[in-house]
Amino acid sequence: MLILDEMQSRGHEALTLLHHAPSGLRAALAIHSTVLGPAIAGVRLREQDEALAVRGALALSESLTLKAALAGLNYGGGACVLMMPEAGVEDPHAREALFRALGRQVQPLASRVVLTEDIGVTPADIAFVAQETPSTLGMNTDTSSITGYGVYRGMKAAARYALGSESMRGVRVAVLGVGAVGRTLAAHLHREGARLTIADERPERAVALADELDGAVVTGPQEILDTPCDILAPCGYGHSIRSQEVSRLQCRLIAGGEHHPLSRQGEDAVKEAGIVYMPDYAINAAGLIAAATGVDATQAAERVYQTVARIISTAEQYAKAPHVVARRMAERRIDLIGSLGRA
Template sequence: MKLFESMEQYDYEEVVFCQDKQSGLRAIIAIHDTTLGPALGGTRMWTYATEEDAIEDALRLAKGMTYKNAVAGLNFGGGKTVIMGDPRKDKNEAMFRAFGRYIQGLNGRYITAEDVGTTVSDMDIVYQETDYVAGISPTFGSSGNPSPATAFGIYQGMKAAAKEAFGSDSLEGKVVAVQGVGNVALNLCKHLHQEGARLVITDIHKEAVNRALELFPAKVVDPSEIIGVDCDIYSPCALGATINDESIPLLKAKVIAGSANNQLKEARHGDAIHELGIFYAPDYVINAGGVINIADEFNGYNAERAMSKVGDIYHSISRVFAISKRDGVPTYVAADHLALERIEALRYSRKQFLQNGNHTFSKRRTHA
């Protein structure tokens, strides 16, 4: 992998490799852009096949966080961490303490939180070594597990997408195929069940499926079958890149709306589903609920205020569809335009500020 070429192509600022032999820590911190503020993005732990796969995932996720935070109106840039390892057996206290020290060494350029494969408890350990971590236990005055907020945002964005596709935002009677029923998707399914949607679910972990079935009725299919299920809405809630050359011909859904990051394997796949008339809710817009909730901690966390902001994802998705329709572009392009417009506007204002002789300009550092 030609790392510097990849960084230059998409203008990444920094990639940090973290290693601690005793604890087994092997982590990659990617900071994409800090124009809007310190990079904010979670820590993912996963069993990557190769180091190159881990680096690529960190880079893709960090860039996605830049765009997500920008569209959500947050004063944070984009970053992400991936830890190589099995989250079910490789975790230990020393690993997350060592990781916390690496974050502290970045001196506020990057703030982390939980993500796939990590938990609030893990972040509590990181907090022992650094202030630059959010989404820790409410005991410490934090917001806790962001999964319910993420799920509520997905639910609101799905309703907005349904209104575009079906003329009504009601999900009653709609068949929703949910790929992966982890913590976020489990909360999403509760909202969908309460509204009267009909659920089809799958997960590579049988215990996750069983947990879901204890809470609501659903049809269960094999993970290999979920893409081709006859449904109204396909909701990818596991790992990314499920919209690809192999899956697109199998899709029967009119709407794609889920929590997974980087759902399009390549940009051209967004073009393909647009041409097929499929209404795609861009992932980094619809799944921003968790980071919106966490960002509220920096104003003195208020749960009611945070969830109200998460509910605005409905309007963000509606705005993306309006731009897509107005300009005749796929929704992923419309979402990118929204993000870049805000980032470039701030870059320009700072450039003008400095060119006018204001060379003492400094950015306020925000602590978790």
């Protein structure tokens, strides 16, 4: 990947590599846009190499820009992807050192970036970051469970367009990835009577959840793409559905908590296949809304529901694909608000 070409094609402002040998900090910090305000950067921690960390930070930060814009927040988009230290972070002092090192490295960028939790990171980790920089959000917010509930509410709004009803009773939903967000989503769907198929790259996690949710069927992460279902809900780490795999899908709607489950080529492929795609930045914003504004889970999820409803209403009015409408709505707000500073 030619990094500068990638940044130019996506419209990124900056990419910074962070390093602190004693704590094991190695991270890619991407700032996509600060047009609407400082970039909210979700912090992720997982085992991956440098190329994946950079690619993930660039993709995630663009998604955060669109998410904040659609949600009506005065923030831009960023992402901070941490590579797992060789020594791990099981030692609590090592974990503290890692996240305080991150906070200290980001402090000079405090006017441009705000860090919040994402996959593999907890509110306690962000509290460590906050000891070194004031530019944090979400320390006191259970963003994962709020995000999961918001995805559930947004899915119902999208189902009204794709399936003709927002009721989940008897609806076949395949959930790919049952981490914190996927588990919460599955629990809400099960409570309403959905017929669940679940998969995770850690099979024991899917089996454990199926034991809790009576009737849920477990399959493999690849096999779930071939599962006949009404809704496919990707809730993994990103790019769960490759463009060449779209022909395998047997769903009518894709709606889940995962950031960028599809590439732009994949989006074109699902549109061609007649599958409705509600993009991640429209449907998984509840946790971000709660962290940024202080509203509770119900209020944050209702904002997601209203956003998705507005997208599908416009899609119906202009006979456009919902994911195309969602991106144009986000970009329009960025252009309009951004123009105020150029008047």
